[in-house]
Amino acid sequence: QKEVEQNSGPLSVPEGAIASLNCTYSDRGSQSFFWYRQYSGKSPELIMFIYSNGDKEDGRFTAQLNKASQYVSLLIRDSQPSDSATYLCAVNIPTNTDKLIFGTGTRLQVFP
Amino acid sequence: EPEVTQTPSHQVTQMGQEVILRCVPISNHLYFYWYRQILGQKVEFLVSFYNNEISEKSEIFDDQFSVERPDGSNFTLKIRSTKLEDSAMYFCASSVNSRPGRSYEQYFGPGTRLTVT
Numbered sequence: 001q002k003e004v005e006q007n008s009g010p011l012s013v014p015e016g017a018i019a020s021l022n023c024t025y026s027d028r029g030s031q032s033f034f035w036y037r038q039y040s041g042k043s044p045e046l047i048m049f050i051y052s053n054g055d056k057e058d059g060r061f062t063a064q065l066n067k068a069s070q071y072v073s074l075l076i077r078d079s080q081p082s083d084s085a086t087y088l089c090a091v092n093i094p095t096n097t098d099k100l101i102f103g104t105g106t107r108l109q110v111f112p
Numbered sequence: 113e114p115e116v117t118q119t120p121s122h123q124v125t126q127m128g129q130e131v132i133l134r135c136v137p138i139s140n141h142l143y144f145y146w147y148r149q150i151l152g153q154k155v156e157f158l159v160s161f162y163n164n165e166i167s168e169k170s171e172i173f174d175d176q177f178s179v180e181r182p183d184g185s186n187f188t189l190k191i192r193s194t195k196l197e198d199s200a201m202y203f204c205a206s207s208v209n210s211r212p213g214r215s216y217e218q219y220f221g222p223g224t225r226l227t228v229t
Contacts (some may be wrong), residue, residue, distance in 0.1 A: 031215075032215035032216070034215075034217070034218075036220075042222070042223075043201075043203050043220045043221060043222050043223045044155060044203070044220045045220070046217055046218070046219060046220070049217050088154075088155065090155075092215040097168055097215075098143065098160060098167075098168075098207070098210040098211075098215040098216070099145070099157040099160055099168055099170075099215070100147075100155075100157060100215055100218060101157070102154045102155040102156070103154065104153075104154045105154065
């Protein structure tokens with residue numbers, strides 16, 4: 001099993017819709033979960049982090065964590081064309097470290 | 113808003129040459145990292161650094177790589193003898209805090225694109 005898995009996409013959604021991005025991870029003991037946005041040729045930009053089970057909302061973004069299912073997701077409400085980017089899920093694996101293991105990323109396309 | 117900076121933005125070098133990539137982490141951050149991303153691939157951890165020593169390094173970070181914090185602001189990655197396969201984007205990141213088993217938010221710099229010919 002890969003350490004951090006994401007569907008590579010592309011995920012295409014119309015402007016104004018909700019985009020749902022998913023990520024699964026291998027280490028049940030992981031405690032730190034991050035979503036980064038990466039535009040083509042640019043560096044990862046931290047947009048959300050979550051440490052506890054449940055939902056965490058910040059503006060149009062909601063991160064959801066389910067440790068029992070080893071699943072973390074990112075919802076983007078009212079998607080805009082400017083949200084078109086690759087979204088990277090990152091998790092601390094193994095659990096006794098602070099290094100981040102990244103997934104391959106999901107490419108999101110928001111069309112007008 | 114404070115940010116991580118990196119220089120140069122693009123470095124072209126010949127195989128076998130030494131390169132030094134420079135980073136200025138966010139000023140109140142104490143934990144520093146280097147990651148790399150080969151074109152079209154995922155971001156990979158190279159090394160973490162705290163209190164003037166390496167905390168952890170990956171298999172990629174072999175004897176050709178070294179890191180240093182030469183003064184109170186800069187954090188450098190040196191590749192002693194570059195290989196073609198070292199061509200990648202190198203990202204510096206910093207974090208205000210860390211503890212075993214818990215990563216805190218890591219903020220990335222804009223990256224240095226290293227091209228080895």
